[in-house]
Amino acid sequence: MADPSLISLPPHHPQCLGCGPDNPAGLHLEVYRDGDSVATDVAFDARHRGAPGLAHGGAISAACDDLFGFVLYLVQEIAVTRTLTVNYLAPVPLGQPHRITARLQRRQGRRLHLEATGTGHDGVTRFIAEALFLVVDREHFTPHGADADVLAMFNRPPEHC
Ligand SMILES: CC(C)(COP(=O)(O)OP(=O)(O)OC[C@H]1O[C@@H](n2cnc3c(N)ncnc32)[C@H](O)[C@@H]1OP(=O)(O)O)[C@@H](O)C(=O)NCCC(=O)NCCS
Numbered sequence: 001m002a003d004p005s006l007i008s009l010p011p012h013h014p015q016c017l018g019c020g021p022d023n024p025a026g027l028h029l030e031v032y033r034d035g036d037s038v039a040t041d042v043a044f045d046a047r048h049r050g051a052p053g054l055a056h057g058g059a060i061s062a063a064c065d066d067l068f069g070f071v072l073y074l075v076q077e078i079a080v081t082r083t084l085t086v087n088y089l090a091p092v093p094l095g096q097p098h099r100i101t102a103r104l105q106r107r108q109g110r111r112l113h114l115e116a117t118g119t120g121h122d123g124v125t126r127f128i129a130e131a132l133f134l135v136v137d138r139e140h141f142t143p144h145g146a147d148a149d150v151l152a153m154f155n156r157p158p159e160h161c
Pocket residue numbers: 079080081082083109110111132134136
C-alpha cells in the first residue's frame with residue numbers, strides 16, 4: 001500500500017495468526033489506517049489453499065476477523081469476536097492481491113458492529129464480512145498470558161493510530 005497518507009498500525013503481537021510477523025503460519029497482514037477505516041492488502045498463497053487454485057474460506061474469514069481487530073485501535077476498546085459472518089461473493093484466486101477495508105458500522109453499548117469488504121485489484125468485490133465484537137475487560141486475556149504492552153495498544157491516544 002504505497003499511499004503515504006496512510007498510517008501504519010502495529011501488529012496485535014508478534015505471533016498473531018493474522019498480523020504477527022513472527023508467526024510462520026500467519027497471514028502477515030500489514031495494516032493501515034485510512035481515516036475511520038483500516039485496510040490491508042493480502043494475496044493468499046499455497047498455504048491458504050482451499051479448492052485448487054483458490055483461497056480457503058477459513059483463511060479469508062481469518063483475515064477479516066484480524067482486520068476487525070485493528071478497528072479496535074480506532075475505537076480504543078478491547079473487544080472480542082462474538083459473531084462473524086462472511087459472504088463469499090466470488091472465488092478468491094491464490095496470488096491475486098485483494099484489499100480488505102474494515103470499519104465500525106455502529107456501536108450499541110458493549111456491542112461493536114463491524115463491516116469489511118474485500119476487493120481485488122481488478123475491482124471485483126469477492127467477499128464482504130460483518131462481525132459483532134463485544135467489549136471485554138483486560139481480565140478476559142490476562143489469565144492466558146497477554147501482557148500489559150499488548151493490552152495497552154488498544155488504549156493509545158488517537159494521534160498514535
Ligand atoms: C464474547 C464474550 C466475552 C461475551 O460474554 P459475556 O460478557 O458473558 O456476554 P453476554 O453473553 O452476557 O452478552 C453481552 C451482551 O452482548 C449481547 N449479545 C451477545 N451475543 C449477541 C449476539 N449474537 N447478537 C446481539 N447481541 C448479543 C448480549 O445480549 C448482552 O447484551 P447486554 O449487555 O445489553 O445485556 C464471551 O462469549 C466470550 O468470551 N466468547 C469468546 C470470544 C472469542 O474467543 N472470540 C474469538 C477470539 S477474539
